Amino acid sequence: MSEVAENAGKPGWRKVIAALGHRKTFYMTIFGFAAGLPYALLLGTLYAWLSDAEVDLETMGVFSLIGLAYAFKFLWSPALDRLDVPVLRKLGKRKQWIVTAQLMLGAILVVLSMLDPVSSLGWFSLLAGIGAFASATQDVVIDAWRVDVADEVATIDMLSTVYQMGYRIAALVGGALALFLAERTDWPTVYLTMGGIMLFVGFCGLWAPDAEVSDVTEAEAADEHGLRKAGQIHPRIRGWALGVVGVLWGWALITVGVFMVRSLGSDPETRPDSVEFISTTGPLVVIATVVIPSLIAAWLVRQERSGKHLLEQDLPAETSAGRILDHGYRALVLPLTDFVGRLGWALVIILGLVLTYRITDSIWGSFAYPFYLGELEYTKDEVAVASKFFGVGALMLGLAVGGYMLTTLGRMLTLTLGAVLAAATNLLYADLARGGQIVQVVSDNSGFSWLVANLGGDERLAKLMMAIAGENIAVGIAGAAFVAYLSSIVAKGYSAVQYALLSSLTLLVGTLGRGALGQMIEEQGYFTVFLLTTAMGGVAVILCMIEWIRISRQGRKSGVEQTALEGV
Known part of the structure; x- marks a missing residue:
């Protein structure tokens, strides 16, 4: 009997034990911990350090804006699906980004431990912002890793559960335990210790399993050879769709980026109102990056199924512009057309x-x-x-x-x-x-x-x-x-x-x-x-x-x- 068939016939508690003993489940717990620790340290415990350092409340309010990296992390998620990290690409499609983000976070926490939040406030805030960006990036790729590696033993249900358990344990370590240690040592020691933990997790991640190449690249390979085959949407139509979606996503990225830069300015009078930005511009960002592109994706699916605007014969990409069009379309539009087409x-x-x-x-x-x-x-x-x-x-x-x-x-x-x-x-x-x-x-x-x-x-x-x-x-x-x-x-x-x-x-x-x-x-x-x-x-x-x-x-x-x- 195969492992899959054997596991399928087990009672519920035996399935749980089999899943908990799986190597993927172990690493999912570690990755959940790695996702929760920087979030707790950068968006919670950091304010306790700033308070002890007597940083004014207005300046501390600026640090809360780094949380926008988590709210808008989907804006750079297409790049994480398409781009490789130099040198580390051999680790795997997801692991290369996971390990990079974890090692970067560990290094940032170590460097923060060496800075004075008062005399080096500029560097302190910059590193905290980069750390939030790296942490949000890690979250995106860990979520993708969980989907990619799930199987009939290490099920998506069990991986999702242990991920959250690891995340909650990290919240305790980065919150209550960090405060406990700070009371008995000092804040630099706390952040140096936490940085060491993140570096250790990053090195452990080198041995984590990654999705089978055939599993991850199946859809990608089909797109590679299928976008320009007869019966597919004409490149001209795809170009218009990508242009509209690209402009909307570009506007969203620039809008959020400008807001972040202005918020970190030295003059409090010129800083924008974060509450107003989230309540007014936030919905516009979602409309621009989710609602309108989804409607475009729905229209493309309808055109394909009705036989309109399709290639009558294969039309291979002969120029760099054509290949760039295909790559951009796969990154921004295909994830949505897949959603609409399936659901x-x-x-x-x-x-x-x-x-x-x-x-x-x-x-x-x-x-x-x-x-x-x-x-x-x-x-x-x-x-x-x-x-x-x-x-x-x-x-x-x-x-x-x-x-x-x-x-x-x-x-x-x-x-x-x-x-x-x-x-x-x-x-x-x-x-x-x-x-x-x-x-x-x-x-x-x-x-x-x-x-x-x-x-x-x-x-x-x-x-x-x-x-x-x-x-x-x-x-x-x-x-x-x-x-x-x-x-x-x-x-x-x-x-x-x-x-x-x-x-x-x-x-x-x-x-x-x-x-x-x-x-x-x-x-x-x-x-x-x-x-x-x-x-x-x-x-x-x-x-x-x-x-x-x-x-x-x-x-x-x-x-x-x-x-x-x-x-x-």
Whole structure:
């Protein structure tokens, strides 16, 4: 019996054990850690160092703008699908970029440890910005690597789960542990240590498996010989399409780049308003790089299927301009035409699901601490214990449960249950906003209040911990299922671009809606807001059910390899 057939016949827990023991799963955990560590250090812990160095708040606000690298990482993802790193290209299509980014990040953290954030603020901010760019680049390629290397043993579901576990562990190491070390040593020592860890991970990555060449380049090879064959879209039409898409992506890159440069200027008066930029220009960037190119891709697919504007005979590229056209078309347009061609009108459902699935926890995340500290009047120590230590443990538990559910129940059932739980747990916070009587009853009757009291807390702290535990377990289950789902609908040949686009859109509504949500909190209070976020989560539940029905009806024809009904 083959390994694939043998694994397929195993009970759920044996499949989990087989997947966990796989070499790819081990490296996926390491890569998840490598993705989470620089994010925690550059967009969180760094502010603690700047505060200790007495850098003014306005200057610290500039550093927060480096987070835009993560929001707009899809803008340079086409290059990561097409270009090779000199010398390192022999490592593999994905590994060459992963190892390069990790070694660069390690070196940047080491150099940062040698700089004074006050006297060398210019170099400090420049390196932090380059580090954020390298970190976002690493995220794109690691997501693509996960899609490319998944197989029937190291499944996309298990790889997605352990990736997030590694990421969350890194958040603890780069956050709580870094603060702990800084209190006992100093910040240069902390960042030197973290830089050494990243360098070690980069060297370990040299031995990581990469996708089989035949798997990764199958679509690319077909394009190489197929774009100019009879029956394909005429190069003139492709040229117009590439021109429009190229101009739109170029505008987006320049717009974001100029904003970043202006924001890092030395004169505070000339710095643009980041909130205004994200709320006004952000949607335009998405329209220019996602919406309009998708409509163009849909038109191209329709022309090809209707037999219009097609080559009547082979027309090989005889000039450099023709070859450049083909390369540019493969990088920017083909990932979208592949999406539209495989999924058709179902892409509308998928985009709706992508935009709404994580909204229940992402949109109000910025107001969590004001809610805990201001509205509920917990102390900082209580919030730290409940959210950072106990909460992270609950999140890890949720991820583990989500991974097991994916293996035993199937992806779409887990995705739908995750959406239900993520929406429903907002009602726990709604109850807290009204005094928390229901949460208190559950905590008391389950014995949780007694346990917390015997560990040095009180009933009031137990109530907060109960709510946070409920939400984080739900978020863990939903997160494991959602990453697995996104990974399943992208094509191996275009995984970097397609996944980067989807993951960026995931946070779009939450990012754009925080201003309105803040105003709503001021006017109507937290209780009403939590009822609203619960209702928003209900939209995601409905879309999950529609998508589940679509996949169960179409199966492999939908372009999504799914066994959602197994075990149901």
